[in-house]
Amino acid sequence: SVPGDVNDLNWLWTAADASRVYFACSGTPNPSNLSVPNKYPGCIVACNVSNNSLAFFTNGVQILNNGANSPLPNGIYVGTQPGLSGLTVQQNGILLAASVSRDNCVYLMNKVTGATLSHFSVSAPGRLNFSPDGSLWVISANSVICYTNVSSNPTVALTIPNFSKP
Secondary structure (H helix, E strand, O other): OOOOOOOOOOOOEEEEOOOEEEEEEOOEOEOOEOOOOOOEOEEEEEEEOOOOOEEOOOOOEEEOOOOOOOOEEEEEEEOOOOOEEEEEEOOOOOEEEEEEHHHOEEEEEEOOOOOEEEEEEOOOEEEEEEOOOOOEEEEEOOEEEEEEOOOOOOEEEEEEOOOOOO
């Protein structure tokens, strides 16, 4: 498969804060039928920075990934279908954000519990990153969009259009 596509079981996305390193996979096998690969939403797992141990999300579940380390004891599924396309974490806040291209959504989760707090629509979201001020920058098709008020009411503050391959 092509790295980064929705059929890729590789852990392509990473993000870190002072406490945890987060790893995300674009798509996973259907837990009820592992012979049907990559038809389930992407997932996120985490490790503690202090001792390199597995970090457990309070709302986490067992993740089946069909790999040598399957099942993973704790993680969170993100979105409704495969296509996780970006991951970022706030350095000083509580948010973990993941984009899912096929859902046309950015999902906001509590970075400790794994609970989904909200989501908002973005056309073809790709990579994303939090700024130190808490705003969220998202690649959307050939544009880069800056969202403010992410925790309460994500609002477009700036759109930079016409990139050839952002």
